[in-house]
Amino acid sequence: MLKKILTYLIVAGSALLTGLLVYAIVILAGNYVIDNEKLVMNNSSSLVDESGELITRVYIENRQPVSIDTIPDHVQEAFVAVEDHRFYEHSGIDFRSISRAMYRNILAGGKAEGGSTITQQLTKNVFLTNEKSWLRKIKEVFISINLERRYSKDEILEMYLNQIYFGHGAYGLQTASNLYFNKDVSELTVDEGALLAGLPKAPNNYSPINDPDRSKERRDLILSLMENQGFISAEDSVRLQGKTIALDLQNPVKDEALYTYIDMVMDEAEDRYQLSQEELMTGGYRIVVPMDRSLQKSTYEKLQNDVYYPEGNEDAQASVMMMDSESGGVLAVQGGRDYVRLGLNRVNVKRQPGSTFKPIAVYAPALESGAWNPYSMLRDQKLAYNDFAPENYNDKYEGELSMYDALVQSANAPAVWLMNEVGINRSLDMIGKFGFKITDHRLAIALGGLREGVTPYELTKAYRAFNEEGRVIEPYFIKELYDHNGEKIGEASPVQTEVISKQNAWNMTRMLESVVTDGTGTAGTAQTPIAGKTGSTSNELVDGATMDAWFVGYTPSVVGAVWMGYDSTTEDQYLKEGSSFPTVLFKSIVNDLPSERLNVAFEKPDDVEDLSPPIPLIAVEDLKASMRVGGKGLLSIDLEWTPSEDERVRYNVYEVHNGEREQIAANVEGGTYTLSRLNPFSSKTYEVVPYDNNVGSEGEASNIAEADFSLGFSF
Numbered sequence: 001m002l003k004k005i006l007t008y009l010i011v012a013g014s015a016l017l018t019g020l021l022v023y024a025i026v027i028l029a030g031n032y033v034i035d036n037e038k039l040v041m042n043n044s045s046s047l048v049d050e051s052g053e054l055i056t057r058v059y060i061e062n063r064q065p066v067s068i069d070t071i072p073d074h075v076q077e078a079f080v081a082v083e084d085h086r087f088y089e090h091s092g093i094d095f096r097s098i099s100r101a102m103y104r105n106i107l108a109g110g111k112a113e114g115g116s117t118i119t120q121q122l123t124k125n126v127f128l129t130n131e132k133s134w135l136r137k138i139k140e141v142f143i144s145i146n147l148e149r150r151y152s153k154d155e156i157l158e159m160y161l162n163q164i165y166f167g168h169g170a171y172g173l174q175t176a177s178n179l180y181f182n183k184d185v186s187e188l189t190v191d192e193g194a195l196l197a198g199l200p201k202a203p204n205n206y207s208p209i210n211d212p213d214r215s216k217e218r219r220d221l222i223l224s225l226m227e228n229q230g231f232i233s234a235e236d237s238v239r240l241q242g243k244t245i246a247l248d249l250q251n252p253v254k255d256e257a258l259y260t261y262i263d264m265v266m267d268e269a270e271d272r273y274q275l276s277q278e279e280l281m282t283g284g285y286r287i288v289v290p291m292d293r294s295l296q297k298s299t300y301e302k303l304q305n306d307v308y309y310p311e312g313n314e315d316a317q318a319s320v321m322m323m324d325s326e327s328g329g330v331l332a333v334q335g336g337r338d339y340v341r342l343g344l345n346r347v348n349v350k351r352q353p354g355s356t357f358k359p360i361a362v363y364a365p366a367l368e369s370g371a372w373n374p375y376s377m378l379r380d381q382k383l384a385y386n387d388f389a390p391e392n393y394n395d396k397y398e399g400e401l402s403m404y405d406a407l408v409q410s411a412n413a414p415a416v417w418l419m420n421e422v423g424i425n426r427s428l429d430m431i432g433k434f435g436f437k438i439t440d441h442r443l444a445i446a447l448g449g450l451r452e453g454v455t456p457y458e459l460t461k462a463y464r465a466f467n468e469e470g471r472v473i474e475p476y477f478i479k480e481l482y483d484h485n486g487e488k489i490g491e492a493s494p495v496q497t498e499v500i501s502k503q504n505a506w507n508m509t510r511m512l513e514s515v516v517t518d519g520t521g522t523a524g525t526a527q528t529p530i531a532g533k534t535g536s537t538s539n540e541l542v543d544g545a546t547m548d549a550w551f552v553g554y555t556p557s558v559v560g561a562v563w564m565g566y567d568s569t570t571e572d573q574y575l576k577e578g579s580s581f582p583t584v585l586f587k588s589i590v591n592d593l594p595s596e597r598l599n600v601a602f603e604k605p606d607d608v609e610d611l612s613p614p615i616p617l618i619a620v621e622d623l624k625a626s627m628r629v630g631g632k633g634l635l636s637i638d639l640e641w642t643p644s645e646d647e648r649v650r651y652n653v654y655e656v657h658n659g660e661r662e663q664i665a666a667n668v669e670g671g672t673y674t675l676s677r678l679n680p681f682s683s684k685t686y687e688v689v690p691y692d693n694n695v696g697s698e699g700e701a702s703n704i705a706e707a708d709f710s711l712g713f714s715f
Helices: 002-033 072-082 093-106 118-127 136-149 151-164 171-183 190-197 213-228 232-240 254-273 277-282 295-304 355-370 403-409 414-421 424-433 441-449 456-468 503-519 580-590
Strands: 046-050 055-056 286-288 316-326 328-335 377-380 399-402 471-472 480-482 488-491 497-498 533-537 544-555 556-566 622-629 633-641 650-657 660-668 672-677 685-692 708-714
Touching: 055 254, 072 118, 072 151, 072 190, 072 213, 072 533, 118 136, 118 151, 151 171, 171 190, 190 232, 213 232, 254 277, 254 328, 254 414, 295 316, 295 633, 316 456, 316 580, 328 377, 355 403, 355 414, 355 424, 355 456, 355 503, 355 533, 355 544, 355 633, 377 403, 377 414, 399 403, 399 708, 403 414, 403 503, 414 424, 414 441, 424 441, 456 471, 456 497, 456 503, 456 533, 456 544, 456 556, 503 533, 533 580, 544 580, 556 580, 633 685, 650 672, 660 672, 660 685
Parallel strands: 046 286, 622 708
Antiparallel strands: 046 055, 286 480, 316 328, 316 556, 377 399, 471 497, 480 488, 533 544, 544 556, 622 633, 633 672, 650 660, 650 685
């Protein structure tokens, strides 16, 4: 008897030790394969505007994790009822359910029922592959038991509900609630929760979008299960099963208008905050951007509209960047007409800037040198500088032009002459201050002839200085950056750098305003003052063809650039027109600005002098000369003409005899002048010439007037 008892105790002890050993192995093995980092789920990041309105989400998996406390009990119960009704009773593995499933599968002659718990499903989704083997099943058991030891039931259910896929790109219960019912998970009703609980088994098959009838059948089954398990009453079950499915779909639409902006946000997050694109799309960040949503949309739509392109160039490309002038926040950006995510972003592609570079490379350094002012006279002649002989676009030359007129008319000859006078090194130093890095060292840079070119981004940044008292600022796409806990981890704090003086910036604005009102930038109409510069570069392969066409400019509150052309210009592929088309497009975009940004004049800084508009030297056509007896001498000659309406105009008076011209008066005001004559037998003629005393420039001479004798007497 004692021997039997000892044998029994030995067997029982061995069994207990074996069990403990097995359990220890399960615990140790489970702990070994559990990687807590895998339980950190991919969380979509959101882009919001400055008012907090959602613009879009970026993600690898569209998921918005929520706390179990925000999920109503009846929604939790729906999932427990259909997926694991003994969830709160087992320890990760439900051996009773496994036995029942095996029995029913044997009777059915195949797999009729599964026995996986919610914990096991979480384990499979997070830690395991889809491999079907005994080793995988053993791992599943080990991990599930250990998850139950490490986390509470509520924590496991929360992870499960945030992890599972609900179809149509929606991961997690919150995203599914937004997708199907346009509501927060906390607002879900019993029948809505039952419908969502029916999706994870086969999201496509039970989708209320793909098959509403089948989805309703699945929902009603779950309502019955909830009744059987005591979660709802029979009366509620019948009533809810009688309801039709009412969806309020909010399926995220791929908005191509946002693609460029999204990519540039991601680039900035990586460059300035060291966040990779993968981290940004999985980390649940909230990114506040300075985007003007309406302007972003309108720029996209206008780029698609063929009316803004020359006839025959409907396949041309274009890019646009618009920035808030004061803050540096980018309001809208488009990298091309057919831009694709992570594709060729033409806002960052270097192009030949043409005459848009003149204010930066020529006129700004000349003004800053102190040797020239806006009305300084420049040589406008066809000159050769070694092997470089610039020509005006119309091949006409005035001999002299003021800086003001040279810029307004976009004359090439005086621009190159002035750079040669200023010096290339001084010009390159100024170009560097504006933020450009170029290696050219030749006069062609005066006309934007660069080996590598510059980008729309760089030109937008540079022109900001003319609008903001001579200071450049680095544009930004991320105003504020918050992590998934709502803690601010980054904020835009752009530094302003002075490039030119406030006075010269204001002078440049006044001149660039005239480019738009009276010069090369008159194409199109705008509802607000604009200052800016056109630019185009020639296609050397085809006479008269254009390679790159530009308009870069600003309103009192917005600065931007428009480029138009082809990615590759050839003999057969080129623009048939020049800068007038990007000018019209720029003005059309500006017209879509909010009303508070329109019809606002440029405001002169308090401590600068305003730049008077140029003096129009209109030729006199009605000069008359009359001789009379009396006056200061024996005979006098009265000259009379209609003076300019601009009281700043003065006149020089000339006496003409035998083809020789002699100045007899200077800086005459008004429209009359009298001179004495002692020899009535010597016939002479006269002319007057309008004169700008500020720059020492004359206009065209008047008609020739010969004195007629008057019978008037004066004593």
